Amino acid sequence: MRLLFITSNRLGDAVLSTSVLRHYVETNPGIKVTVACGPVAAPIFEAVAGLERIIEMPKQKRGAHWWKLWKSVAFHWWDIIVDLRGSATAYVLPGWKRVVLSGNDDDLHRVEQLGRLIGIDPAPEPFVWTAPEHDKRALELLPFDERPLLVVGPSANWIGKTWQPERFAETIGKLRSVGGVLEDAHVLLVGAPNERDASEPVIASIPENRRTEIFGNEHLLTVMACLRRADLYVGNDSGLMHMAAASGKPTIGLFGPSRDEHYRPFAKWGRAVRTDWSYDKIIENRTSRFSKEVLMDTLPVDKVVLAAEELMAEYRMEEGTHG
CATH class of the missing domain: 3.40.50.2000 (Glycogen Phosphorylase B;)
Known part of the structure; x- marks a missing residue:
């Protein structure tokens, strides 16, 4: 099973997003993980269980970073595509299950919102893997x-x-x-x-x-x-x-x-x-x-x-x- 996990440029939001990543890693033993995120956040994913690849996405003019990401992952089949940046990317990639965050719910903590997105209540606490x-x-x-x-x-x-x-x-x-x-x-x-x-x-x-x-x-x-x-x-x-x-x-x-x-x-x-x-x-x-x-x-x-x-x-x- 392969997971494409698209998350934030910012460190704080990326840490919060590990709540979702943790769920998929812990409930799918042996899952292979590719993470796409900003350069600042990238180091916190280097020890993720089952990590195959980290794709850094420094922001570029006219959304060129999304085109670069698409070229990097479009020729793989993804069992799960998680896009926490609300782009259209998840819908133009070959995959089985798509989870896309479309916007923020200001009635909830951001982690609680992520928990609802994946249907988990209470939401898993964020977790950062180390080696x-x-x-x-x-x-x-x-x-x-x-x-x-x-x-x-x-x-x-x-x-x-x-x-x-x-x-x-x-x-x-x-x-x-x-x-x-x-x-x-x-x-x-x-x-x-x-x-x-x-x-x-x-x-x-x-x-x-x-x-x-x-x-x-x-x-x-x-x-x-x-x-x-x-x-x-x-x-x-x-x-x-x-x-x-x-x-x-x-x-x-x-x-x-x-x-x-x-x-x-x-x-x-x-x-x-x-x-x-x-x-x-x-x-x-x-x-x-x-x-x-x-x-x-x-x-x-x-x-x-x-x-x-x-x-x-x-x-x-x-x-x-x-x-």
């Missing part, structure tokens, strides 16, 4: 001791939804303090290569021997392997936040000018903490749609710290019950 080399590299990067691991994503692809660095620094300090919920934790800071400079105040607030940095200098699946070793992730609404949720570990996503009802961390231990202002109020009061201002001002540090404390207490209680 042994990524797990090995994570062990090399992170300290191997009894200290907890706090992962922080202090950046995002838009300044508007980036919480202030000084508030991240204060939050980290409170979580790591004596008696804090993650006392003396080692801190892993993660982000894209072009986001490190903006994150420098957060990085500098942590003693050098108590921090590790990954800002695009490691494979995304190595980052995923590190996330699976975390005790807690705290970060802005971003693709890395969705990867953290997919790790199965406690994840807090910070929301302001994006809709948590659509993009909250979709996992048992995922929580959204949003600004005191609603999405609509933030958008109504911003300077302009082109502004380069931070729109997270009404999210206080204590609100995030309290959410972290409550989540960790709940998680530890259940883990202690099972353990």
Whole structure:
């Protein structure tokens, strides 16, 4: 059985789409998978079970990337074609079953919408596959001791939804303090290569021997392997936040000018903490749609710290019950 899986250019949406991919991989043992997606998202699919091929689709003028994709896959028979980008491609390829996302339902979380698309309720949680080399590299990067691991994503692809660095620094300090919920934790800071400079105040607030940095200098699946070793992730609404949720570990996503009802961390231990202002109020009061201002001002540090404390207490209680 062969599956053609067409998904997003963006990392976050691609991670959410693994909910659908997971369903087909887990319910069809031995299935052979071809993934078509944008270059940024491509690395997260490199260890998918049954992977045959990844086709990168950098955007081109006049939709030339779709023509390139068609030429790459048109001479194969596909048992299942999944197109989560709503193109006409699925209908002009030889195949048996076609699953096409035609648009967004704003009454649902994006993963819940994907679950309905494939007829699964509740929707499967997103999942990112890793290989042994990524797990090995994570062990090399992170300290191997009894200290907890706090992962922080202090950046995002838009300044508007980036919480202030000084508030991240204060939050980290409170979580790591004596008696804090993650006392003396080692801190892993993660982000894209072009986001490190903006994150420098957060990085500098942590003693050098108590921090590790990954800002695009490691494979995304190595980052995923590190996330699976975390005790807690705290970060802005971003693709890395969705990867953290997919790790199965406690994840807090910070929301302001994006809709948590659509993009909250979709996992048992995922929580959204949003600004005191609603999405609509933030958008109504911003300077302009082109502004380069931070729109997270009404999210206080204590609100995030309290959410972290409550989540960790709940998680530890259940883990202690099972353990």
